Amino acid sequence: MLMALDIPLPKQIFGHPWLNQSDGKMSKSKGNVIYADELVGIFGVDAVRYFVLHEMPFDNDGIITWELIVERINSDLANTLGNLVPRTVSMSNKYFDGIVTATGVSEPTDDELISLVTMTAGTVNHKMDEIRVADAISEVITLFKRCNKYIDETMPWVLAKEEEKKDRLSQVLYNLTESICIGTSLLAAFLPETAEKIFAQLNTVCRDFNTLDKFGEYPSGNKVTEKPEILFARLKPDEVLAQIVK
Numbered sequence: 001m002l003m004a005l006d007i008p009l010p011k012q013i014f015g016h017p018w019l020n021q022s023d024g025k026m027s028k029s030k031g032n033v034i035y036a037d038e039l040v041g042i043f044g045v046d047a048v049r050y051f052v053l054h055e056m057p058f059d060n061d062g063i064i065t066w067e068l069i070v071e072r073i074n075s076d077l078a079n080t081l082g083n084l085v086p087r088t089v090s091m092s093n094k095y096f097d098g099i100v101t102a103t104g105v106s107e108p109t110d111d112e113l114i115s116l117v118t119m120t121a122g123t124v125n126h127k128m129d130e131i132r133v134a135d136a137i138s139e140v141i142t143l144f145k146r147c148n149k150y151i152d153e154t155m156p157w158v159l160a161k162e163e164e165k166k167d168r169l170s171q172v173l174y175n176l177t178e179s180i181c182i183g184t185s186l187l188a189a190f191l192p193e194t195a196e197k198i199f200a201q202l203n204t205v206c207r208d209f210n211t212l213d214k215f216g217e218y219p220s221g222n223k224v225t226e227k228p229e230i231l232f233a234r235l236k237p238d239e240v241l242a243q244i245v246k
Contacts, residue, residue, distance in 0.1 A: 014131045018061040046191040058132045070235045077232040086228035088176045102174045102220040103167040113150045117179045121212035143183040178218040201225045
């Protein structure tokens with residue numbers, strides 16, 4: 001049909017692997033089928049999107065179990081992303097009434113963060129060109145993990161105790177906010193609803209992909225929300241499994 005229409009033929013076709021239960025392929029006769037609408041009803045659309053994209057490798061079959069879903073949501077979405085965003089917004093409100101300002105007071109530890117953040121778009125683009133979607137989304141989560149590490153390194157709560165460190169504290173929070181904006185712009189293709197919630201909390205919008213290698217685009221003096229929203233709450237496996245059984 002494509003040849004008859006004189007349309008160029010595809011140069012690359014991707015056949016994705018299987019997503020199996022722990023005991024093998026899903027089968028109605030086995031009674032081990034997990035339905036997408038059931039997953040969404042319990043975990044939400046974006047959490048399910050994340051799990052399926054992350055757990056289906058490029059060249060191997062993926063495994064899906066209820067326990068594994070809970071573990072992945074807790075480790076990546078609740079602990080990493082879900083903790084980072086409200087924590088950053090809360091500190092901006094606590095120390096600067098929500099105003100995020102770049103002061104230019106930098107230290108060497110900033111360079112490592114900025115380097116990783118500005119390189120991530122290129123890495124994600126390369127992974128997507130190779131149709132390695134799971135690897136691409138892992139790169140975005142790595143960015144957010146680096147932001148959490150940056151908080152531990154800079155210790156904003158310690159900086160806040162010294163008046164002369166106020167400008168440094170402001171720059172730290174700006175760096176975090178900017179990094180989250182870049183990471184969320186990359187995340188939007190995978191978790192669109194979550195990305196919109198984050199942009200709303202930071203009072204900004206998704207950026208053009210081609211600008212994500214530039215650091216410092218977040219408007220200095222912008223005000224974040226006063227009430228950060230929990231993106232992903234930690235799940236208790238026993239409670240989730242009880243809900244599934246019911």
